[in-house]
Amino acid sequence: MDRERFLVTLLLTFCVALGVNLGGSLMGSLGAALMHRPPLKTMLQLADELKIWALVAALGGTFAVIRTFEAGVLGRQFADLVRQLLIIGSAFLGAHLGYLIIISLGSNR
Amino acid sequence: MRAARGWGLLFLGLLAGALAVHLCHARRMEELYWEKERLKVDLLETSERLARSEALWADRPGGKICSVEIAIEGEIDDYAKLELERLANEIAATLIGGTIGELEADLVIALLHRRKFSAEGKDYLAVVNWVVLAPQTLFSLSVSPAPADSSGGNGGLPGGAAVF
Structure with a gap:
């Protein structure tokens, strides 16, 4: 049960990070087009800039993670530490996948 | 409740449609944007050249009969x-x-x-x-x-x- 909840959290984090990057970049590009700015350039730029914010948004703030790290290191609860690292990795993967999708949409080919 | 859901779906559809159309035309819009920028630069250069030519024309020695x-x-x-x-x-x-x-x-x-x-x-x-x-x-x-x-x-x- 605990493991299932962890997997759900992992997937949720991945999807949130992916959605933040994809949605932010696409909607930003739409806004750029409405304001007569270059849409593809803006989209690529936003995808790059939003990667780190997608990570933060998916993790739901940094304090809880830092506290878990503290508890993991000082309290020697290494299982929690690994879990948090996996969640961060999942968020990073989601954000990076969004970035890659945007890159493929905006590339010249 | 159903109406709210309908509105939500409508806006979602609007956004999805706008995004789809936007993605279809984004490349062309990008090309047009850069072409516009190039034309702006050309216009600026031509205006400067014209201003210089006009200044030269105004300062030319008046063609007098010698x-x-x-x-x-x-x-x-x-x-x-x-x-x-x-x-x-x-x-x-x-x-x-x-x-x-x-x-x-x-x-x-x-x-x-x-x-x-x-x-x-x-x-x-x-x-x-x-x-x-x-x-x-x-x-x-x-x-x-x-x-x-x-x-x-x-x-x-x-x-x-x-x-x-």
Whole structure:
């Protein structure tokens, strides 16, 4: 049960990070087009800039993670530490996948 | 509840449609944007070039007449030709210092056209063939002995003379 909840959290984090990057970049590009700015350039730029914010948004703030790290290191609860690292990795993967999708949409080919 | 859901779906559909259309045309819009930027740069360069050209044009030395030369044709003796050149030069010298662009071509021709000159005891009638209005202005005159009943002077503005 605990493991299932962890997997759900992992997937949720991945999807949130992916959605933040994809949605932010696409909607930003739409806004750029409405304001007569270059849409593809803006989209690529936003995808790059939003990667780190997608990570933060998916993790739901940094304090809880830092506290878990503290508890993991000082309290020697290494299982929690690994879990948090996996969640961060999942968020990073989601954000990076969004970035890659945007890159493929905006590339010249 | 159902209405709210409907509105939500409607806006979601709107956004999805807008995004789909936007993604279809984004590349073309991007190209047009960069073309617009290039044209802006071109326009700026052309405007600057035009401004520089206008400044150069405004500062150009005013094209003024520095000298006048008379070329005389006709079956007359050399002495008479020299005298006629001198007389015509005296009249045409009034053009020296004048700005070429401000001169009236007809009036320039009328200075010498159908004018009667006296040289070596005989009267001659000059007809202007053509005039080159330039810093070194050139008149081409055809001179012939004046008919006995010719009153001389300008007999009206020339019809056949050309100004270059």
